[in-house]
Amino acid sequence: MDKFTRKTSFEQWFSPINSSLFKELVKTHQLNRYTKKLYMASFVKLLLYAQLHETESLRALSDAVFSEELQRATGLESISFSQLGRRINSIPTVFFQTIFLDLVVQIHEKTHFQKRRKVTTPLKIVDSSTLPLPLANYPWATFRKTKSGVKLHLRLVFMEKGYSYPDKATLTNAIEHDRGQLEIFIDDQECLYVFDRGYLDYERFDRMTDDGYFFVSRLRKNAVVRVLETFSLPENSSVLSDEMVVIGTTQNRSENAFRLLKLVDTKGNELHLLTNRFDMSADEIAEIYKSRWAIELFFKWMKQHLNIKKFYGHSEQAVHNQVYLAMIVYCLNVLAQLNTNSNRSYIQITRYLKAFLWKSAHIWLRKIEGKSVP
Template sequence: MNTGKTLFAQIMDFLPWTTFTRLVNRYGGDRYAKSLTCAEQFRIMAFAQLTYRESLRDIEVCLSAQSAKLYHMGFRQEIKRSTLADANELRDWRIHAEFAQRLIAQARKLYVGEALDFELENTAYALDSTTIDLCLSVFPWAPFRTTKAAVKMHTLLDLRGNIPTFIHISDGKLHDVNVLDVLVPEAGAIYVMDRGYLDFKRLHTFHQASAFFVTRAKSNIDARRVYSAPSDRGIGIMCDQTITLNGYYSSRDYPAHLRRIRFKDPETGKALVFLTNNFVLPATTICALYKARWQVELFFKWIKQHLRIKRFFGTSENAVKSQIWIAVSVYVLVAIIKKRLNLDASLRTLLQILSVTLFEKMPLQQAFTTNALVENQANSSSQLILFDF
């Protein structure tokens, strides 16, 4: 890396800017832009995500304090919060959404060989959603409760590398199961989801597309046993059955056989009943797949803690969606950098380092080495003590 560049500029070099330019031209993003281009808007919002900025004023003040380095970070002039607010309000959010999808495609190629905690050749996804609470008077376009607004972030997470492959942003009222209508099943892939997605008509669509699903059964399921496979109670597999649905509507919506596995956790004693259309994988693998679904919950927790998707810089639907998609792009970009530079540190550690070193001029890989961290600690220890108690 060129040591004359700031770390922020080196990070931005990993982005496919030619693709970004094509998307901007497709949606006319720079058609009426006089001072702030879409590329600069993306850089500013990415900077805000990487450095944990809290507001437009916070962004403006932070960048103004480093005005001498703005040109080397890709900014042609000082940033004004009103100009950035207008850009977030008016620039089409689909530019950032499609750009994030391009980054996701790159990341998935890098993480395709990642190993799971169990043996599995199929691609495995975890599907879930998270709700981001908002103020109804400020965000009236996102109704949720009588006195509350919210947006839902429906996410399909690739369990190899924990890369989000599909994201759908809706208002808080949209039920999780409706996302199955938007999702295009991938033949041979396994979709792991909780009971909120149990809709036999929609699941049969997955079955017809040669895709597999793993979900939990509801307690009132009406079904009869067709066949019982041998089970090992010593490892918690209480039964492994082939069943058919009895209910009039459910049997019409899903006429094929299902596989029902009852699992009792040896540690907690809790019993879980899984439903799947995969009759080939061992019962223990089906149970392990559902346990791996927790990765999507950790993903939601991670991005809410380390990225700015709970406090928004704008109040319009376009501004909110733009900020969420740019946050996803930053997450995937850091994952790409981690893989391409063969870094052992976690994404959390990488973000922490970047948040305090973006203005530094050093090779990017050096910033993440142990020697660099030790040197930074030594430099800080040699500083004068302001208060000595």
């Protein structure tokens, strides 16, 4: 990052958003057509500001525009919450999705993703999280008799230095089962995929193995297995057993042989792990499965620190737009960390950003780099 810039910290923070791509998307989808006041550049800045400050409603965001600094940043002297509402409901989700994916590409480049494959097998963790919605306002997302909800299906890149970031996502109604979404996320033979038992599908595991994709998953304890071979374990292993098995009943049995590990987690529960990797030690496989905590932490962080608990619009498009915007904010924090080689956590980066939001960017940059602020 340029440490000697006239940009405000706010402008520096969102500067990784590709302005050429932004303008191209606005033009392609004609998002500024017939617009008299609330142009997309101003609107997206308002939404980013709202995410930073966890602004809970469009009415509150409308009131925030009375800030002179926010007026200068957006070019707006005032805006009604009804205009904001019409905007959030009208923007196609592909607009925010494309910006999110472009930021992911930048993170890939910063982390030298391709080169690090030689160091260790990159992990991609797949999981989902349900975002509850009140049934009365969101009837299109009916989940149960008394409530609605959407489900964020996500793939998280987990690497050896602890850089964790989402690189692919899809949104469905909460009623959709996880299992049907797995194929969307399996597209890289150089990675090892980690997912929980919600994605259990013997036929798909066979296809993944035949196509050269590797995975570690959790198997239900009552799953029918036939042991083909038992492997020996070192004396100090944390794994209870290591076997080659075929899974399923006679009518529905896997065509490939898999590896079944049994171990006890930190809470004393016995876990059964299934994988098609036979070239790694049992303890390495067990350690890899523990990396699933990263995606749980990601969902927890999003729900605690980003504004996806209350939604600005009631339409499916408005909800999806807000979720993608939250992931854009997360990616901007990752890039801020990478661009400064900072050891600060994302929450610290956000706190310092809010503290120096309208001040010169180099003050914020020095703070997150761990240098003294003059």
